[in-house]
Amino acid sequence: MNIFVVMKRTFDTEEKVEIKDGRVDEEGAEFVINPYDEYAIEEAIVLKEANDGEVTVVTVGDEEAEKELRTALAMGADKAVLLDTEDLDDEVDHYTISEMLAAYFKNQEFDIILGGNVAVDDGAGQVAPRLAELLDINQLTTITKLDIDGTKATVERDVEGDVEVVETELPLLVTCQQGLNEPRYPSLPGIMKAKKKPLETLDLDDLDLDEDELEAKTKTVDRFLPPEKQAGKKLDGEPAEQVEELIKLLRTEAKVI
Amino acid sequence: MSKNVLVLAEAKDGELRNVSFEVVAAGKKIAGEGSVKALLVGESVASFSEQLIQQGADEVLVAEHSDLKTYTTDAYKQVLLQVIESESPDALLIPHTSSGKDLAPRLAAKLSSGLVSDVVDIEEVGEEVIFTRPIYSGKAFEKKSVSSGLVFATVRPNNIPALEVDSSRSGETKDVSVDLKDLRTVIKDIVKKTSGKVDLAEAKVIVAGGRGVKSADGFKPLEELADILGGAVGASRGACDAEYCDYSLQIGQTGKVVTPELYIAVGISGAIQHLAGMSNSKVIVAINKDEEAPIFDVADYGLVGDLFDILPILTEEFKKVKAGA
Ligand SMILES: Cc1cc2nc3c(=O)[nH]c(=O)nc-3n(C[C@H](O)[C@H](O)[C@H](O)COP(=O)(O)OP(=O)(O)OC[C@H]3O[C@@H](n4cnc5c(N)ncnc54)[C@H](O)[C@@H]3O)c2cc1C
Numbered sequence: 001m002n003i004f005v006v007m008k009r010t011f012d013t014e015e016k017v018e019i020k021d022g023r024v025d026e027e028g029a030e031f032v033i034n035p036y037d038e039y040a041i042e043e044a045i046v047l048k049e050a051n052d053g054e055v056t057v058v059t060v061g062d063e064e065a066e067k068e069l070r071t072a073l074a075m076g077a078d079k080a081v082l083l084d085t086e087d088l089d090d091e092v093d094h095y096t097i098s099e100m101l102a103a104y105f106k107n108q109e110f111d112i113i114l115g116g117n118v119a120v121d122d123g124a125g126q127v128a129p130r131l132a133e134l135l136d137i138n139q140l141t142t143i144t145k146l147d148i149d150g151t152k153a154t155v156e157r158d159v160e161g162d163v164e165v166v167e168t169e170l171p172l173l174v175t176c177q178q179g180l181n182e183p184r185y186p187s188l189p190g191i192m193k194a195k196k197k198p199l200e201t202l203d204l205d206d207l208d209l210d211e212d213e214l215e216a217k218t219k220t221v222d223r224f225l226p227p228e229k230q231a232g233k234k235l236d237g238e239p240a241e242q243v244e245e246l247i248k249l250l251r252t253e254a255k256v257i
Numbered sequence: 258m259s260k261n262v263l264v265l266a267e268a269k270d271g272e273l274r275n276v277s278f279e280v281v282a283a284g285k286k287i288a289g290e291g292s293v294k295a296l297l298v299g300e301s302v303a304s305f306s307e308q309l310i311q312q313g314a315d316e317v318l319v320a321e322h323s324d325l326k327t328y329t330t331d332a333y334k335q336v337l338l339q340v341i342e343s344e345s346p347d348a349l350l351i352p353h354t355s356s357g358k359d360l361a362p363r364l365a366a367k368l369s370s371g372l373v374s375d376v377v378d379i380e381e382v383g384e385e386v387i388f389t390r391p392i393y394s395g396k397a398f399e400k401k402s403v404s405s406g407l408v409f410a411t412v413r414p415n416n417i418p419a420l421e422v423d424s425s426r427s428g429e430t431k432d433v434s435v436d437l438k439d440l441r442t443v444i445k446d447i448v449k450k451t452s453g454k455v456d457l458a459e460a461k462v463i464v465a466g467g468r469g470v471k472s473a474d475g476f477k478p479l480e481e482l483a484d485i486l487g488g489a490v491g492a493s494r495g496a497c498d499a500e501y502c503d504y505s506l507q508i509g510q511t512g513k514v515v516t517p518e519l520y521i522a523v524g525i526s527g528a529i530q531h532l533a534g535m536s537n538s539k540v541i542v543a544i545n546k547d548e549e550a551p552i553f554d555v556a557d558y559g560l561v562g563d564l565f566d567i568l569p570i571l572t573e574e575f576k577k578v579k580a581g582a
Pocket of ligand 1: 013035466467468469470492493494495496507508509510511512513523524525526527528529530531534544545546547550562563564565
């Protein structure tokens, strides 16, 4: 079984976000594998163990993303591919990224592609469904359970709290939601082995792509921080007094009840 | 300044979701002299047409088919592509809901179009439509536009106010015939867990519990309070990890991002990942026994004390308020 994971390097969720010269300041920030992509990597490894196959993790980014690819290899993926954005303009968007991925996948044989439901930095969740469309395969998003039997996939999806049980055929793209599994930590032997596993870097030439075809379809005109939330009032007294004061403030000051 | 805007309405459990009226209002903001057409998709949805017109739609298109009863990617994509083809809208707005998130990027890829996701505000600067959207789950924001072609965005529920109901408005309702084929997803079952409950993304009031609530049973008083306030229950990841409640209730950077008018955090410490998902709420109340808990840094009103003492009194008092006392 040919199993692929599309993953992204993101800011650690612990990080505060600062804006400098209209961009998010990355200086000194910790980066991690997008937490939702960790579910995808874990599920891919579980699938491989159950079905015999190979897991390839793919990311679009610059060479810094090799660190996150190595982490995925240490978790148990077999091969890693970096689609290098070095030759591209600063402004890339979901269109750019999904076109690069599609160019890569057009030369691969795949049974299933797994991704995170959303990346915690940009939060758009566009790339995976775009990729499925470009490859003309079915997609199931926000999955919380995956069973594969031959070419049949039975999947549970989280649909705003309800659970939808669906069936479809491979090849398929899925995006993973919290609750699907518990991602493993890389083991020490895993980390050692990862160093020797293949990590391939492909640039635009390798993908037979031209910079002009990849120009972003959207542009960012501003980035800013929300007004800082001021700590409010702590209410004093016994519980009953605090509650009385709260109700009064919600009515007269905040006017929400 | 004149654009023909197509918006997708969404029904759930036999009712139009509020976000349907919000996308109509969003469409009005950019239509100028142009028109806003709302598209209803489902098995039997034509009866919602009037409501959409009364809240601002100039025309309603109805696509009905037995294969459209429940959302699937293939079926809805085909409907939208057929309607886009016949209507050639200048702008397309889709709710940023479970189905909208699944559908919009696929359409964008098919149309080779830009797409701005999860929009919380829209403004028009000259001819250009500028969208505001959160990044890093609300730790920051960005303003984006689509460079050329179709102006395409998904709109987050609960942010762009719907227009007032105007029962004097009238407009045409038109059936569109759709041709569906090669549907690859078969729906076997839907396990309803949210029936009768207010949707978190659209809730005006959220009562959220954390590890401090101590047990699944501990969530019951929160549910009672949420019911009284007509709101929804949410949770921290701490509470979900401890299996006090379902992950679908999780709020934060790896859960739902919410912006209700009133957010009541009960026994939640206020980790940065949690704050990302709720700190843009209008009014925040925190109940926590630890005076130093970071949740108090974002709370408008903090109640320091044991939640098991405070919550019952609070519930009683809200009951009185709602009873009009
Ligand atoms: C990659 C990643 C992603 C994450 N994403 C999210 C996310 O999306 N959402 C999220 O919420 N978290 C997320 N977290 C987890 C986050 O870091 C915190 O661990 C979590 O929010 C803590 O939950 P909590 O506040 O319920 O628990 P705790 O931090 O344990 O806090 C419990 C609080 O309850 C109070 N308390 C206890 N008993 C009482 C009582 N009787 N009366 C009053 N108060 C009481 C305590 O004083 C304490 O402040 C994420 C973490 C990681 C690493």
